[in-house]
Amino acid sequence: MTKNEIFPRMSEAIVSGDRAAARALAEEALRSGLDLLEVVERGYVPGIQKVGELWEQGEYFLPELITSAEAMKAAMAVLDPELRLRAGGSRLGGRVVIGTVEGDIHDIGKNLVASMLQAGGFEVFDLGAGVKLERFIDKAEDVGAGLICLSALLTTTMMNQRRFIGLLREKGLRDKYKVLVGGAPASRKWAEEIGADGYAENAVAAVKLAKSLAGRA
Amino acid sequence: MTHPLLELAKTRTVLFDGAMGTELMARGLGPGLPPELWNADRPDAVREVHAAYFEAGADVVSTNSFGATPLKLAAHGLEARAFELNRAAARLAREAAPAGRFVAGSMGPTGKFLEPQGPATVEELTAAYAEQARALADGGVDLLIVETQYDLREALAALRGAKSVAGLPVFVTLTFGSFPRGCFTIMGDPAGRAAAELERAGADAVGANCTLTTDRMAACVRALRAATALPLVAQANAGQPEAGADGKVRYAQTVEEYVRHVPEILEAGAAFVGGCCGTNPDTVRALARIIRR
Numbered sequence: 001m002t003k004n005e006i007f008p009r010m011s012e013a014i015v016s017g018d019r020a021a022a023r024a025l026a027e028e029a030l031r032s033g034l035d036l037l038e039v040v041e042r043g044y045v046p047g048i049q050k051v052g053e054l055w056e057q058g059e060y061f062l063p064e065l066i067t068s069a070e071a072m073k074a075a076m077a078v079l080d081p082e083l084r085l086r087a088g089g090s091r092l093g094g095r096v097v098i099g100t101v102e103g104d105i106h107d108i109g110k111n112l113v114a115s116m117l118q119a120g121g122f123e124v125f126d127l128g129a130g131v132k133l134e135r136f137i138d139k140a141e142d143v144g145a146g147l148i149c150l151s152a153l154l155t156t157t158m159m160n161q162r163r164f165i166g167l168l169r170e171k172g173l174r175d176k177y178k179v180l181v182g183g184a185p186a187s188r189k190w191a192e193e194i195g196a197d198g199y200a201e202n203a204v205a206a207v208k209l210a211k212s213l214a215g216r217a
Numbered sequence: 218m219t220h221p222l223l224e225l226a227k228t229r230t231v232l233f234d235g236a237m238g239t240e241l242m243a244r245g246l247g248p249g250l251p252p253e254l255w256n257a258d259r260p261d262a263v264r265e266v267h268a269a270y271f272e273a274g275a276d277v278v279s280t281n282s283f284g285a286t287p288l289k290l291a292a293h294g295l296e297a298r299a300f301e302l303n304r305a306a307a308r309l310a311r312e313a314a315p316a317g318r319f320v321a322g323s324m325g326p327t328g329k330f331l332e333p334q335g336p337a338t339v340e341e342l343t344a345a346y347a348e349q350a351r352a353l354a355d356g357g358v359d360l361l362i363v364e365t366q367y368d369l370r371e372a373l374a375a376l377r378g379a380k381s382v383a384g385l386p387v388f389v390t391l392t393f394g395s396f397p398r399g400c401f402t403i404m405g406d407p408a409g410r411a412a413a414e415l416e417r418a419g420a421d422a423v424g425a426n427c428t429l430t431t432d433r434m435a436a437c438v439r440a441l442r443a444a445t446a447l448p449l450v451a452q453a454n455a456g457q458p459e460a461g462a463d464g465k466v467r468y469a470q471t472v473e474e475y476v477r478h479v480p481e482i483l484e485a486g487a488a489f490v491g492g493c494c495g496t497n498p499d500t501v502r503a504l505a506r507i508i509r510r
């Protein structure tokens with residue numbers, strides 16, 4: 001298959017959430033020695049972008065978003081080892097530490113954001129739910145993350161997003177990380193008020209924002 | 218099914234209560250604690266909230282058991298106390314209820330995704346709701362209300378579980394968002410199809426709660442009305458929560474703004490109205506004035 005034949009099929013595999021096809025096409029790209037960065041950027045990324053558009057238009061819902069993200073991950077699992085080998089390290093996005101803040105056990109939204117960030121080319125370290133604020137910092141320091149994402153569903157636990165920014169400042173690390181906040185009670189206004197770097201309304205918007213903060217869009 | 222509450226709804230609009238969690242927080246419930254724990258630890262506070270809603274004019278209050286399926290309680294390591302906490306929830310509301318008023322056993326989502334999006338099975342969910350329903354019935358509720366469901370499949374499992382253990386009316390409300398093509402759950406279930414399937418599965422009333430504010434609720438009720446002859450329930454949110462500089466949380470809509478759109482909701486066909494997130498006894502008092510004028 002030529003690039004012009006295979007790229008649209010990669011995109012289509014993501015849009016239709018066809019994990020087997022997404023994986024098979026990635027394997028074929030490897031075998032035919034295609035430029036893998038180009039495969040990602042012109043084959044798969046347009047697919048996941050289309051999924052994001054369909055979600056924002058209210059055409060796609062959670063099930064479609066999840067299956068498409070899974071298909072994207074299946075393709076990336078094939079391509080990632082090779083890309084790393086060639087690039088000599090982490091590819092594209094950089095590292096993200098994500099979790100639901102302490103006192104809060106809700107993780108559906110956070111899982112979706114983690115999944116979409118991973119599909120979007122980030123290396124994601126998901127700490128789960130009810131995460132102590134110090135642990136976000138320890139992990140980020142440990143893995144060399146650039147981005148920290150904090151989720152909170154409750155109006156009470158969203159206060160921990162504010163506390164986290166304070167904690168970063170205390171430790172003299174505020175400028176080292178970009179901090180994104182999300183969850184039902186959070187808003188752009190809230191992010192500004194507490195001095196976070198951004199807020200995203202949903203998982204698709206979170207990926208866009210993360211890419212723009214990472215200087216990729 | 219004939220039931221005094223369903224009979225009442227044929228004669229006039231029936232009023233539900235407003236939010237529970239925020240009322241308990243105002244009485245000192247700590248962040249991150251499951252409100253259901255207070256059914257055992259602070260029964261006086263829970264009774265007081267119910268009493269305040271009855272005093273404000275509610276015909277029906279919902280028990281403090283929204284997050285008390287054993288599956289949801291498991292996230293706090295409390296699954297072994299599911300029966301106790303649910304039965305206590307029912308008893309506290311019962312104790313607060315004046316004669317002739319009603320107690321609805323609240324059953325919220327398990328927080329698990331069903332296959333293939335998640336690991337949960339329909340059988341597992343049905344069993345969890347059945348266990349909760351049994352305890353609520355044991356504690357003396359008049360009806361069960363399955364609330365804030367975001368997946369029609371889970372709502373149907375909850376309905377089946379509830380119906381399997383108690384001969385009580387079961388109301389089912391889902392939470393819909395407003396999209397260009399209409400009202401859908403986050404799983405993509407259209408409001409009309411949800412209403413029709415729930416009717417077929419034996420629900421005694423269906424409706425919408427949470428997510429939507431009152432100005433968006435009427436459109437959703439119309440979509441439900443077009444698909445079912447069942448009585449309809451509408452419990453809207455009072456806008457989005459906002460954290461003030463003092464660290465206190467407020468909701469964007471005032472009581473006046475909230476109730477302004479309620480006549481449209483009634484006109485669209487809601488037989489049962491009440492509040493959801495951000496509402497309080499003042500909201501219910503204002504609702505009572507509107508529906509009884």
